[in-house]
Amino acid sequence: MENMIVIMAGGRSSRMGAEKPILKVNGKPMILRVYEESTKVGETLVAISKNTPKTRELCIKEGIPLIETPGEGYVEDVRYLLKELGSFVSVSADLPFVKACDIAEVKKAFDGKTSLTGVLPLSKVPTDLRPVVYKGYVIVGLNGVGFEGEKFYELSNPLLALNVNTPEELKLANRIAKLIG
Numbered sequence: 001m002e003n004m005i006v007i008m009a010g011g012r013s014s015r016m017g018a019e020k021p022i023l024k025v026n027g028k029p030m031i032l033r034v035y036e037e038s039t040k041v042g043e044t045l046v047a048i049s050k051n052t053p054k055t056r057e058l059c060i061k062e063g064i065p066l067i068e069t070p071g072e073g074y075v076e077d078v079r080y081l082l083k084e085l086g087s088f089v090s091v092s093a094d095l096p097f098v099k100a101c102d103i104a105e106v107k108k109a110f111d112g113k114t115s116l117t118g119v120l121p122l123s124k125v126p127t128d129l130r131p132v133v134y135k136g137y138v139i140v141g142l143n144g145v146g147f148e149g150e151k152f153y154e155l156s157n158p159l160l161a162l163n164v165n166t167p168e169e170l171k172l173a174n175r176i177a178k179l180i181g
Contacts, residue, residue, distance in 0.1 A: 003112055003144070004085055005038045007031065009093035010049030010069050011076055021046075021055040021093040023170055026177035030096045030164065031055060031145060035064055038091055038102035041107060055093075071128050077165070078145055087112040092141025096173050097159035097180075102142060109153055110144030118142035118154040118160065124162040128172075149158060 009021040009031055016023070021031035038044040046064050048056050049071025059066050067084065069077040081088060089107050091098060102118075110116050119137035131138040137152060140160040144153070153176065164170050 002042060003107060003110060004088045004093060005042050005044040005107070006067070006081055006085070006088045006140070007034050007038060007044060007046045007091050007093050008074070009046050009055050010052050011074065012051045012071075015064070015168070016033050018169065019052050019054045020164060021052060022058055023164065025164070025170070025173045029058060031058065031064075031093050032062065033096050034091055034093055035062075035097055037098055037100045041103045042089075045085075047077060049077065067157055081143060082147065087144070087146045089144045090141075090145050092163055094164040095141050095162075096164060096177065097157070097162060098142060099157060101162060102155060102157050105155065106142055106144055106153060110146070112144075113146045113148050114144075114147075115146045116144035117149040117150055118155050119152045120155055120158065120161050124156065124158045126158060127144060129147040129161050131161045131163075 013020045024030045045067045046059050047067050047069050049069045051071045069080050118140040125138050138161045141163050166172050
């Protein structure tokens, strides 16, 4: 069975103070940017929760298929989705520059069993970003979620290092979007 793509859009957005998925980058809500790229690769669901009522409204208005998670936290939501869907490819709703080719690459490499954590080598990350670094890599919000073990999967799109968690990162994303079109 082909792995479903799930856009994770049910978080609390506590650092942002607003629902991140509906915030606009270059005039378009991030959730729509990510969804458009994901659907080029395969069947896609948006995972929402009680934390994201405006995201739910937008998805219903746009005819985007949804799955409701408990909204207790990322790990809990991933466990819930594994139980409901089996293994899947996970894309964060706050990755405004994810491309279909990035998602396709992870989907192709994912065997449906061993989780793949999407990473970028530090050398590929623009120095003005302050991403999450673990074991010398930048963790990005694009993963294969499986049932046994985990390994890093190195990606090449440097803009995957920008996930929008703060108002400053949203401003940066808008500046970048204007530059790249």
